[in-house]
Amino acid sequence: MTLMLSPTPGISAFPSDTDMTRWSATVLGPESTPYENLTFKLSLSFPSNYPYAPPEVLFTTPVYHPNVDMAGRICLDILKPAGKGTEGAWSAVLNTGSVLLSIQSLLGEPNNSSPLNGEAALLWDRDQDEYKKKVLARHQEPAEMEAK
Amino acid sequence: MDDAFDIPDPTDWLETPLKDFSPLENSLHCDICKEFYDTPMITSCCHTFCSKCIRTCLSANGKCPSCQAADQASKLRNNCIMQTVVEQFLVARPAALDVARKEQQVGEQAKKPGKRKRTVLDSDDVAQEERSGRMTRRKSKRIAASQTSEPETIEIEDSDAEDGDEAYAPEKEADDGLMECLFGCGKRIKPEEMDTHLDRCEQEKREASKAKSRTPVNITNHRPPAAPDKPAPERISELNVSLLNDKKLRQKLEDAGIPSWGARQLVIKRHTEWVNIWNANCDSGGKKSQRELLRDLDSWERTQGGRAPNQNGPSSSIMRKDFDGVGWASNNRQDFSRLIADAKRKKSNPSAEQPATKAVDMVDAEPQSANGVHMDGSDDLRPQPLSDQKHHLPDDNEQPDRSYENNAEALSSIRDKVEATNEGRHYEPQINAGFEPATTNGDHDPTTSTEAPTTTPVGVEHEALLLSSHWGSTRKDEHLSAHLPSSPVKVPMFAVPARPFSDVDGGNVS
Numbered sequence: 001m002t003l004m005l006s007p008t009p010g011i012s013a014f015p016s017d018t019d020m021t022r023w024s025a026t027v028l029g030p031e032s033t034p035y036e037n038l039t040f041k042l043s044l045s046f047p048s049n050y051p052y053a054p055p056e057v058l059f060t061t062p063v064y065h066p067n068v069d070m071a072g073r074i075c076l077d078i079l080k081p082a083g084k085g086t087e088g089a090w091s092a093v094l095n096t097g098s099v100l101l102s103i104q105s106l107l108g109e110p111n112n113s114s115p116l117n118g119e120a121a122l123l124w125d126r127d128q129d130e131y132k133k134k135v136l137a138r139h140q141e142p143a144e145m146e147a148k
Numbered sequence: 149m150d151d152a153f154d155i156p157d158p159t160d161w162l163e164t165p166l167k168d169f170s171p172l173e174n175s176l177h178c179d180i181c182k183e184f185y186d187t188p189m190i191t192s193c194c195h196t197f198c199s200k201c202i203r204t205c206l207s208a209n210g211k212c213p214s215c216q217a218a219d220q221a222s223k224l225r226n227n228c229i230m231q232t233v234v235e236q237f238l239v240a241r242p243a244a245l246d247v248a249r250k251e252q253q254v255g256e257q258a259k260k261p262g263k264r265k266r267t268v269l270d271s272d273d274v275a276q277e278e279r280s281g282r283m284t285r286r287k288s289k290r291i292a293a294s295q296t297s298e299p300e301t302i303e304i305e306d307s308d309a310e311d312g313d314e315a316y317a318p319e320k321e322a323d324d325g326l327m328e329c330l331f332g333c334g335k336r337i338k339p340e341e342m343d344t345h346l347d348r349c350e351q352e353k354r355e356a357s358k359a360k361s362r363t364p365v366n367i368t369n370h371r372p373p374a375a376p377d378k379p380a381p382e383r384i385s386e387l388n389v390s391l392l393n394d395k396k397l398r399q400k401l402e403d404a405g406i407p408s409w410g411a412r413q414l415v416i417k418r419h420t421e422w423v424n425i426w427n428a429n430c431d432s433g434g435k436k437s438q439r440e441l442l443r444d445l446d447s448w449e450r451t452q453g454g455r456a457p458n459q460n461g462p463s464s465s466i467m468r469k470d471f472d473g474v475g476w477a478s479n480n481r482q483d484f485s486r487l488i489a490d491a492k493r494k495k496s497n498p499s500a501e502q503p504a505t506k507a508v509d510m511v512d513a514e515p516q517s518a519n520g521v522h523m524d525g526s527d528d529l530r531p532q533p534l535s536d537q538k539h540h541l542p543d544d545n546e547q548p549d550r551s552y553e554n555n556a557e558a559l560s561s562i563r564d565k566v567e568a569t570n571e572g573r574h575y576e577p578q579i580n581a582g583f584e585p586a587t588t589n590g591d592h593d594p595t596t597s598t599e600a601p602t603t604t605p606v607g608v609e610h611e612a613l614l615l616s617s618h619w620g621s622t623r624k625d626e627h628l629s630a631h632l633p634s635s636p637v638k639v640p641m642f643a644v645p646a647r648p649f650s651d652v653d654g655g656n657v658s
Binding site: 017018048049051052082089091092093095 | 180182204208209213216
């Protein structure tokens with residue numbers, strides 16, 4: 001509700017028409033990163049025991065990023081269920097807004113120590129210009145995706 | 149119906165002068181379930197959550213969700229004052245919101261004269277004064293109130309001639325430095341005395357409501373233990389499942405009076421849930437009976453436990469999930485559309501119309517929108533799409549006869565059906581939007597249709613005839629006229645919407 005009525009700039013989310021547990025979201029790439037001015041669409045799926053378990057979040061826009069794989073899956077600690085002894089950091093106090101904000105900041109600050117996309121991780125450290133080219137080559141604006 | 153949708157939300161305050169109440173209300177919400185605190189418990193790391201919420205979290209991973217510090221359910225303690233604050237806030241909320249919304253309306257009226265610059269400046273000054281003044285817990289309220297009330301007083305001094313508006317009456321008196329009671333008791337108090345007055349005012353109100361209804365309002369003396377006649381239920385501890393074999397575990401569940409079927413994992417989960425439900429109830433002082441607790445457990449079973457859709461293997465889970473969503477949507481589509489239609493109607497016609505003309509209006513408006521057919525040229529006759537749902541609706545109305553004229557019961561039933569059909573009209577245009585009727589109906593006599601616009605029969609006759617003309621299918625046309633030999637007006641099948649219904653309405657009035 002807060003997300004809809006007083007939104008954070010660059011982040012929006014709304015439930016699908018038929019299924020309240022499935023949401024679509026958009027995130028704007030953070031400024032002064034290779035993702036600047038790019039819009040990314042995501043899908044969120046909430047399990048029945050939400051908020052005790054994390055939502056499943058996928059990029060529906062293709063993203064070139066060290067912590068995002070070809071299918072749009074995201075490697076982010078807060079999206080993994082927290083359990084005894086596991087590395088997951090999901091917490092029941094997190095909400096959709098905070099999840100999307102984390103994803104937005106992940107775009108600008110990739111966690112290169114556990115990459116899903118090794119090439120992107122290497123390139124991020126070595127050649128930012130080349131990295132940006134790859135990002136733009138992979139990226140599709142939502143309008144382009146619908147045109148397909 | 150309206151009450152059911154009026155769910156308290158912090159955003160309610162945003163549009164009002166008391167927008168600082170939005171974060172206040174937010175801070176009375178549990179971070180886990182995002183509802184008002186229900187039996188708030190404080191952890192050893194000093195975070196507060198609903199009893200049920202934090203117990204579920206701790207049983208899942210033993211950490212505080214806010215700071216990830218390890219904690220145990222047995223260390224939770226009641227946060228009594230938070231419980232009281234939430235309860236008090238919920239009591240005060242409706243009245244405060246009412247006042248705030250009234251203020252908002254007054255504020256909107258005040259904007260019209262276009263002296264905005266001046267007032268903005270003044271309200272800033274006032275707010276600053278307030279800020280430099282002593283801090284009280286009513287501070288935000290006072291600032292918000294003063295932002296709307298004080299500037300007006302200054303304006304009034306400027307232009308005495310213009311302030312004839314009755315709505316400003318309380319603010320006019322604000323010149324004397326007094327404020328009206330925020331709970332609306334009508335008294336005027338010095339701002340410094342507002343706090344004490346509000347406390348007393350609230351107390352009086354509560355006592356009044358207590359006297360009215362004998363139901364005990366258990367707000368002031370919140371104590372964890374339950375009523376004296378019932379011993380407080382004892383908390384139960386979690387099982388050390390690793391020490392129990394399957395049989396003993398199931399025996400434990402049966403002893404506790406909860407189902408023991410399912411795989412071992414499920415049985416353990418169910419017991420954990422039961423412990424959480426039970427102990428949360430203990431925290432609240434045993435408000436619920438065991439039967440209610442069992443019902444809570446059952447709803448857990450259906451959503452997340454053994455009967456949950458996605459517990460029966462991955463493939464069936466996907467099917468059932470999909471089926472549920474789509475099936476539910478289509479089954480309840482009528483209801484949803486009705487609600488949408490109601491909402492739209494309410495929005496466009498905020499004032500209630502007279503029922504009789506309303507019904508006629510609806511019939512008139514109906515065919516136009518439902519068929520998406522423009523009938524400006526009266527000769528241009530179009531067949532109704534046969535697939536149209538409405539044909540299947542009221543079979544008993546297809547052959548109306550004159551008996552409707554003086555039959556109040558029949559008329560009211562017709563009205564109901566008109567309503568029912570009408571409720572469908574807001575989504576049907578979409579269905580038929582692409583429908584381009586290609587064939588003009590040659591069966592009809594064009595001259596009859598020209599007759600329609602000129603005929604504006606009064607009241608119920610019109611209604612009944614329109615109904616028959618609308619619901620009768622093409623084939624029934626002759627049939628109908630045979631049934632209505634003495635009909636004063638002959639209304640043909642498709643001529644009804646020849647003019648916008650407002651014209652017909654005007655005809656009715658004259």
